[in-house]
Amino acid sequence: MEEVNNNFVAIKGHISGAPTESDFEIKTEKVSLLARDGEVIVQNLYVSVDPYQLNRMKNHSSSHAAINFAVPITPGHAIDTYGAGRVLASGRPDFVKDELVVGLLSWGEYTVVEQGRLLNKLDPMGLPLSHHVGALGFSGLAAYGGFFEVCKPKKGESVFVSSASGSVGSLVGQYAKLFGCHVVGCAGTQEKVDLLKKKLGFDDAFNYKDETNLNSALKRYFPKGIDIYFDNVGGEMLEAAVANMNKFGRVAVCGAISEYTGGGRKANLEMLHVVYNRITIQGFLAADYLKCYADFISITAQHIHTGKMKALCDISHGVESVPRAFIGIFRGDNIGKRLCRLQMSERLDQTLYMV
Amino acid sequence: MEEVNNNFVAIKGHISGAPTESDFEIKTEKVSLLARDGEVIVQNLYVSVDPYQLNRMKNHSSSHAAINFAVPITPGHAIDTYGAGRVLASGRPDFVKDELVVGLLSWGEYTVVEQGRLLNKLDPMGLPLSHHVGALGFSGLAAYGGFFEVCKPKKGESVFVSSASGSVGSLVGQYAKLFGCHVVGCAGTQEKVDLLKKKLGFDDAFNYKDETNLNSALKRYFPKGIDIYFDNVGGEMLEAAVANMNKFGRVAVCGAISEYTGGGRKANLEMLHVVYNRITIQGFLAADYLKCYADFISITAQHIHTGKMKALCDISHGVESVPRAFIGIFRGDNIGKRLCRLQMSERLDQTLYMV
CATH class of the missing domain: 3.90.180.10 (Medium-chain alcohol dehydrogenases, catalytic domain)
Structure with a gap:
């Protein structure tokens, strides 16, 4: 042959x-x-x-x-x-x-x-x-590098993840929980919301399609504000998340899927809030964090082996x-x-x- | 009495x-x-x-x-x-x-x-x-902290400053020139543009009111893209600047004056560009950089004394x-x-x- x-x-x-x-x-x-x-x-x-x-x-x-x-x-x-x-x-x-x-x-x-x-x-x-x-490929590296290197989390901080049942979001939420953060995710079906809460250990989750006002939804899920937003979607959700960020909040922009097909509208960011709350919004790619590769692989493989993380x-x-x-x-x-x-x-x- | x-x-x-x-x-x-x-x-x-x-x-x-x-x-x-x-x-x-x-x-x-x-x-x-x-008060500290600490400039980088003849912008442009950057500013009158080029040493400057398309204007003034944008205005200028940022570009958001009066529209940021170019957009306040106060005062006073900076x-x-x-x-x-x-x-x- x-x-x-x-x-x-x-x-x-x-x-x-x-x-x-x-x-x-x-x-x-x-x-x-x-x-x-x-x-x-x-x-x-x-x-x-x-x-x-x-x-x-x-x-x-x-x-x-x-x-x-x-x-x-x-x-x-x-x-x-x-x-x-x-x-x-x-x-x-x-x-x-x-x-x-x-x-x-x-x-x-x-x-x-x-x-x-x-x-x-x-x-x-x-x-x-x-x-x-x-989980051990580029999706995992995006989650690991994005959460630990871009978001620079502190224990006890409040983390919001969009597309939380997706390839990257599902890992970000689990890293954040294992690290000691309070984590809320959003997704687009009740099945996904149940999965986040019951299988992946998110503290809470909601179906964004059920919400008429994303800003109010985030105020309800984060009465004390958001410290870290891991953004996979861009658009209106980014806008609402930024408006709910706490002082020195960090937004890691991993993707903007709502904007890829040209269907969703772009984020209209409230820059006054960005200034006064000293918010950082940072785009990144997994490939930028190859320097973390060895740590990422050993830690993630270990968590999957012990059942602490689900891939x-x-x-x-x-x-x-x-x-x-x-x-x-x-x-x-x-x-x-x-x-x-x-x-x-x-x-x-x-x-x-x-x- | x-x-x-x-x-x-x-x-x-x-x-x-x-x-x-x-x-x-x-x-x-x-x-x-x-x-x-x-x-x-x-x-x-x-x-x-x-x-x-x-x-x-x-x-x-x-x-x-x-x-x-x-x-x-x-x-x-x-x-x-x-x-x-x-x-x-x-x-x-x-x-x-x-x-x-x-x-x-x-x-x-x-x-x-x-x-x-x-x-x-x-x-x-x-x-x-x-x-x-x-120049030696909070406007100066905003310029100094924002440029050196938020923008983290490297020699030879291209810097764009909006409200460049204003209290903060006029100082940012001069710090950037003294540091070895290529600096272009925008302002709202020809008199201000002349001042930037002839008195403050900006490499170039333009009157944004003469431009029908800010995106094209920035492409003309920055054919190789913008590395640092010091934003005092928000809105459409921020949007155009972000769309022209180079890889690993940094935006220091000091103010958003176009949005304060409710007259201008908010920035519709192109998040796809933010992600792929790994752009960081960071809001800040002068008060966050009091740790730099002693350096800021001695360096700035020295530059004013020797005539290298104009306040x-x-x-x-x-x-x-x-x-x-x-x-x-x-x-x-x-x-x-x-x-x-x-x-x-x-x-x-x-x-x-x-x-």
Whole structure:
């Protein structure tokens, strides 16, 4: 077998507004299994499905120039994403066949990883592979770096998390509880709210869709004000959160999903409140906190092992499932980290502690 | 003379929108010159006239709960403000008659300063008293603390200052130039623009009223983007500045004068740009940087002495001039620090190096 068929997802053209299934196609290409010098050929096992990819699919976006992994996606081409896989063939001395790896793979069944592109050996540490793409991947690093480095929490502070049942928010809330903060989350369904309160240990949670006035809702849930707001959504929720921040409050802006599809309105911030309460609003990317990587992995893996943290995965199956899984994120139909599991043999499955 | 008539400014009622002269009255009260225990009776010489006072005159404002000196102003009562004066009588062992002082005085001719209220002895260091209320007072501290501590500049960075000919902006631009930054300011008249370029050493400046699109204007003045934005105005200018910030850009929010009168619209921030460019937007108050006070005073006084910095004062005369001086700030009719000089004798005048 010197060649395989690689099925992969591509966009047909640039996307504006909310994505639909007709924006995507599944393409097939031949991939040679004879790795050239510097190449590693990876069979993808789990790949990450993240809302930020929508910004890469647009014709114009502030994100495009910002950082390597946010470069625009070319219609018809494979779409790179973080993922875990297995080495099928290696043209590099530092990777050998059958090794497990994590890195910048693609929404497809195979990825030819060129020299210089992110690729690391993976020690599963007895945890499911899916966790290494979610809670122990960039979503986890965003939660860890964003909460500890950007928010700089103090014990006893009040923390508000939006998209609290999502890939990053669900981890932020748990880090904050373990650290000794009072944590309230918001989400978009009663099921998610129950999950936050009953399974993830949030002190309280609410369904923002049930609230006619977000400002009043936050006053009710934070009668003494908010010290830290971990923002995944932007827009009106950011505006309401800022208006409820305490003195020296910190807002970590991880994402602005309400603004990605162009549907929600932008945040109209009350700057007078920002000045007098000396509020800091800081945008960040997980990649900025690679310096914390070793601590992040050891602490988070330990918490998951001991059951102190729960890593929620929301897994779709097969490359054909990716467009629908991706589109659904903008409707809030995921709980926890959305991943796609690619086809693999039963044997490999068991070996890798798949859940 | 055991009693004097004190003429002082009061508001007739709470103010909403832009202030007008009819919102104010000059009242007269008797002040005993026999200081009681703990009191210091001060003849006010220069008092500060600042836009933030408008927020204190409102019925409701985010500022009211934030910090001691932002508490609401009661109609009919004296209005406290930073100023310089001379001790007329002291009921405290640490102050003696005829000493010069700076502290929380009032928009009036005399202030009875109770124990616990800000009052310090003043060494004029050979500089005009007015400078001690402006460039060496809280406006200066806001510029110094905001630029060095909040913006954390690096040499060669590009700095944008709004209200650049105002009390704080004019100093920020000069600190930034002396530090080795590239500085562009905006102001609201050609006269101010000329002043920035010809007298204060700004690299460039523009009249924002001549620009139909602030975003394009900033792209023209900062083709390589903005690293630091020192914001005195909020609203549309903040929005345009954020959209032009470079990676890891910092916005120090010192004020939001365009929003104080309720006339301008709020900033609609592009959060996607904030996230991907990892922009930090931080509100602050001068009072947070009292820890820098000694450095601030010695460095700034030195720069003024050697002529490296110019401390612009815009002085009105007599307590009756305060309402008009205050109202004018919201129309941008001041250049540099707006102060009111109270009546004083010719002799005192010369002694104190008045300019």
